[in-house]
Amino acid sequence: MTGMKRCEINSACPCGRLYQKKPLAYGACCGRWLETDTPAPDAESLMRSRYSAFCLERVAYLLRTWHASHRPPSMEFEPGVKWLGLEVRSHTVLDATHAEVEFVARQKPLIGPAVRLHECSRFILENGHWLYVDGDAL
Template sequence: MKDTDPCSCGRPDARGRPLPYRDCCGRWLEHFDDAPAPDAQALMRSRYSAFVLEREAYLLATWHPDFRPATVEFDPGTRWLGLEVKSFRPIDTDHAEVTFVARQRDASGRAHRLQEKSRFVREDGRWYYQNGDIA
């Protein structure tokens, strides 16, 4: 993905157009060590982009260690079609929930819709994905 391409998470600018990758998820995906996502919604969006771009290292680094799998596997031929954030709910300064719908098409052409209420925690100034409930 080029820096000027529309970000895969679809976050819009003030005019309703998708932000460029460099101004959206790219700033966190490309610079995780020194520029963590500022809130749970930004982290969730950047994790969606990481799935689109198959960035296993970013996904593992942003997964809370208590819940992190050993690896992340990507299904060959999967095409991600879009993300819709349904709600973003800060619980307190260090906990939040984000409900989203992600759409994808598998290698056979079948469309899938994943709806999840995700839980996030902030530790030492960084947000981490904990887990979620799939609807």
């Protein structure tokens, strides 16, 4: 596992969320969830913060926000991967404790062509915390 990467509070958030057509700062976006114990308020915010956690190599956050039924015991990051962007296609609230988020994330491995990850992810709200359960590749 490599060391955590840093993101300046005032720099653009890795998740690419916009506010009034301008990139939100990390501290006003995913940094609120990654740098504190504050839970993300909805499934889309959790999904975006998990994307940022992949960009910043935050294993503890990823494992903490993964539902216990599907959480791996550990994880490592592939060296040299560069995350290229995130597009959230939809956020569907199914009921008070279940939601789905469809997204496309792009990454470039150190060797080889860029990869496009298109997934419909499932989330559950437990004890006031949204958690990633699993997803289907599209």
